[in-house]
Amino acid sequence: MPVLELRGITKTFPGVKANQDIDLTLEKGEIHALLGENGAGKTTLMNILYGLYKPDKGEILINDQKVDIEGPNDAIARGIGMVHQHFMLVPVMTVTENVMLGNETTKSGVLLDREKVTQRIREISDRYGLEVDPNAYIKDLPVGIQQRVEIIKVLYRQADILILDEPTAVLTPQEVDGLFKIIHSLIDSGKSLIFITHKLKEVLHIANRITVLRLGQVVGSAIPGEVDEQKLAEMMVGREVNLVVEKKVAQPKEAVLKVKDLHVNDERGNPAVNGLNLDVHAGEVVGVAGVQGNGQTELVYALTGLLPLKSGTIHLNGKDIHKATPRQIIEQGVAHVPEDRQKHGLVLSFPLLDNMVLCTYYKPPFAKGVNMQDRVIAENGSMLVKQFDVRTPSIFVAASTLSGGNQQKVIVAREFSRPIKLLIASQPTRGLDVGSIEYIHSRIIEKRDEGTAVLVVSSELDEIIALSDRIAVMYRGKIVDILPAGATKEHLGLLMAGVKPEDIPDSAKKKSAGPVEKVF
């Protein structure tokens, strides 16, 4: 008997059929993976189950009982818990406050009983291996820990059915391993789980069953032992997907970006980049590998003018830009695909067409003097949406209504569509489906071949290896070593863990045979 059954769920947004007649069952103790392209309707389906949207049609059964879910309260009462794709935590509140919000425990019915909740959080932490300081403020916690808080929130409400919407998109490989352990301990205690991700390896590794959505419809299901990545990718995208990046040997030319002895403090004033040196040449891709939190974010912020330098120099095409504003840097021909797309990449409330010209709106052809050229801006928007396959009902909808992956495509479209000399891409394919990753990777290589200097920062080692001509390993704010393309994962992994270059055993440096493979 399934614990959960969705029957014929249909949901239409203006201009989009987000879900069409979707059936889905979840067995007790099962990890059910939901796969699908960006905009396929995965989040929408889960939001319906959680009561955030009302379906146009269809019914939900829990333990064979038809239920009406009017809002999150009903879902919570029926034992459904959801960890959202974009976290739902109040940054200025503590872990305890976030956990109890909406379901508070009180002393004598009036005052909040923080101690009791803290106690409960500790119990949950111990039981499932979810270590977290209940008194810490969310804004001080790294994303990996924030995610634990989200899971604790769900468990605190005694959910039996857990929905995890792209939980691994923002995690480091270590954190992903930790999450999988937690998931197993949840399953062991009798919970059931719906797991959404774009990473096919993860799906094959952890799921019991896989359902694939495309354009709002179920296009198939599978059991991990019976399919491989290639097959899953094809089911998702509906065509053959090339999982290997094809590229010629790079033809590097003059240095476009020269960074010397760079020191940068993070936003809280602590040193994050400590004496970093790096050159990026026209026509090459330099990948920055490293465990998250070793100064990569601050390096990119400094290069793009978002954080001031403490000392050191940055030269772009021979020009000193260490005091330049973001706009001046953009005008020098720098494109930036930011790590946090909702914070630094988009104005969420603006329509797509305006988001497409955020860097160029004040210049011809988009403006004549102080006059915005609406027609040109709209044409530009339509063209880019088509070219980059952004799934949207129109260019006039707010960026906030797009699915996470499609928001990312909007940024990439904007940054790639103007003449640039240096491309700085931070986690460029975070949250993207395999088809889009393939597309964006090939566009990055295309830019390289046109003679653009490219700096890619990614916590996905496979992405770094697939794209880079040279790999710079960053550790504690410094580049500890620069390896040629084709370096082994072991070698990179050891450097990232802080092992000194001279201490790396030769066995780890051996080149792996076969083409470089990527993980999705």
Added chain:
Amino acid sequence: MMNTKKNPEIDMRTRIAWGVVLIVVGLLVLFLFAFSTEAGQVTKFGLNEAKGEAITIPDLLLPTQPTNYVLALILIAFGAFQLARGVKSTSTLVAVLAFSFVMAFLVWAARDKSFSLVGMLSSSVVRATPIALAALCGVISERAGVTNIGIEGTMLFAAQVSVIVGTTTHNLWIALLAAILTGAAVASLHAFLVIKFKVDQIISGTAVNILGAGVTSFVSSRFLEKNIDTLNNSGTLPAFAIPLLSKIPVLGPVLFDNTPIVYLTILLVAVLHVVLFYTPWGLRTRAVGEHPKAADTLGVNVYLMRYINVMIGGMFAGLGGAYFTVGSVGRFDEVMTAGKGFIGLAAMIFGKWTPIGAYTSSLIFGFADSLQVKLQILKVGIPPEFLLMAPYIVTMIVLTGVVGKAVAPAADGQPYEK
């Protein structure tokens, strides 16, 4: 794109700027005050009210010139220290600067005279009351994510309604209740417009202000002025001294010998503090103002929370309106709130959106206000026009300079779309 740049260079610049400001003010004290006094002059600060407290304490006698020298020296020394090393906390600097300068000024202005310090402090508390109520209205609305700049207009409505109700019913408590309900009603209108119809919150608030000033002025000139005794003469709520507590020297007459609205305000500050930070309601209110979507996903009704909090805020503003009429003069004059609603918003920001902070800041504004009145009486030779500006100048200085990094609730002023 990002404005949270924390720059060590800027840090150093602010430090030096503070040092220079302190020294300049110190020199001002020296040249303006200390040098213009004579050696034998004495300033007397009265510490008792004339009512005859149980325990009287001796008045404070300060030799004018030496006191000014000492205060100037403190300022200059602090400035020099700031240039060389620097203290971290801005509030210490503000406190030193404000205390020394105000003290020096008072000692100078009241030289050879007697000046009732207790009288001034107690009038500060009274004058702070409407500001504080406006600030509390702002705190609770904005904590829930709704900006309400219509407090001024709300207070005017409430002030007028309460005086009319008070005059016609001859019951000031009913008048007070009427004011509170009026405040709630006006705030509900604002809430309805901005929550339901997502009207821009500043525009809606401005509309309330314009409406408030217009309608009450019209009613006043059309009806109240012609029927003073039947419509516009309510009498005022009596002050009552709290037994025992009012006998404490200095503190007694300042805090415990007041009208009900003053007591109620202090009580409300405490209650609101507890509610906001120690109850489920407060937790939800703050969550709705910071990250409404997160609250929504946990089953908190964002719209309902916002409606009710804005309405409660309106009740505070209504009480503040009553202060002007039944709380102090017993009649309504056109635009008698004189910007107190806006100063309340400044107090809210200066108090970092907390009830206690807002009240403390209101006391500062109340002090500036009553200082201005006292100085007019003392005839210090500064034109009264300039003295009248004092509270507003303090507001501007506070808002531009010393607030520092007060952070508004993240979703403040933004309509919530599911």
